[in-house]
Amino acid sequence: MAGLIGALVVAAAIGSKEDGGQAMTGVDRTLLEAGLSLMLTAAAVVGSFSFTSDFDTRSFHRRILMFQRGAAFTGRAASITVAALVTGAIVGVFFGLSGELVANLWHVSAPAVLAFAAMAGIGSLWGFAIGSLIRNHFLSLFVVPLSLVLPAALASRLGQFADLLFPNLVTDWVNQWALGSVKLDSFAGAVTWLACSLGGAYWVFLKRDLT
Secondary structure (H helix, E strand, O other): OHHHHHHHHHHHHHHOOOOOOOOOOHHHHHHHHHHHHHHHHHHHHHHHHHHHHHHHOOHHHHHHHHOOHHHHHHHHHHHHHHHHHHHHHHHHHHHHHHHHHHOOOOOOOHHHHHHHHHHHHHHHHHHHHHHHHHOOHHHHHHHHHHHHHHHHHOHHHHHHHHHHOHHHHHHHHHHHHHOOOOOHHHHHHHHHHHHHHHHHHHHHHHHOOOO
């Protein structure tokens, strides 16, 4: 995560050209979108690791002895989401402050900070759901990022259907939010995907053997 913050700070410092209330330039917007995309992927990987590491060390098994399966699953999902929201907000602040400190051009934007926090929270839940299904620490390192980049890579082949997939929906929604507007259709689609993935992962966790 420290590497993620450093990468975003450098990106903002290099490309910051926004001054006060002036409109965001194309370069700034591209950097912001790239930063949010990186935030989504990093948070998803960390979210998947939060399950797989606990499963490998049998922390989940010990929690289930004390609580029910459902409580253990939801409690871990909630804790990683809260941690991701806080981390995402910190990354968003660093992203804004970096240009201010280096070039006196970038400024901290509340919508952008909230967008980083939202992207981190959503990404952590997406990764947590996939990690709970895979249950393999090493495999999730490849599967989770692939689930986020594959729809964009196949956009030309999928056509308009690509716009209905989770990564594109959540990216479209959060990018617009960071720029001061909200796309409710993208938000609803992203939430639907997230609810289905978490619901499916929760059901599988309740029914599946823990060995």
